[in-house]
Amino acid sequence: MGVNTSFWDVAWCRDVAFKVLVPRLYALEMMKNIDVASKLSHDGLEFSFRRNPRGGVEQDQLELLKERKVIDATLLLKGTTKTRWIKLVPIKINVYVGKVKHDCLHTRVNISRRGIEIESMLCPMCDNAVESSRHLFFSCHFISELMHKITRLWDMDYMEINSFKEWLEWVSFIRLPLKQK
Secondary structure: OOOOOEOOOOOOOOOOOHHHHOHHHHHHEOOOOOEHHHHHOOOOHHHHEOOOOOOHHHHHHHHHHHHHHHHHHHHOOOOOOOOOOOOOOOHHHHHHHHHHHOOOOOOHHHHHHOOOOOOOOEOOOOOOOEOOHHHHHHHOHHHHHHHHHHHHHOOOOOOOOOOHHHHHHHHHOOOOOHHHO
């Protein structure tokens, strides 16, 4: 992972490229075209700098990168589960399903985990529980009612689903007439 992604030029972590976020460290970098995999494979981020960061702003920026490395190392997907692509489904739907599976959607819980303060973490649809991927897709009463109506519209039996695994099994057994798909 990250073999073809530039560590400094691409906004692979959050919304801004590291060379913009930490310009003084970028100035120290000897390998400006280094990829993410190579940079993160070493014990320290400073291995490819022409000199070690001196105190002040340089040290602060290095600490920021180290914090992000630790945070993102825990948040990035490290499973051995293969991604299941369904060729008949648009790629953006496949990606979205992957984000649901790995809890990577921008839910209020995940936004809060990133250190962004938000007014309320409650689900805006039901206002009864914390908004997480699990809640939105498998336990929100509002969404359950919506799914019940959709299955009735499609002339299918409604089945309560409590996990991504159950949902995947349910989807794999759906048989809709062509005009309803």
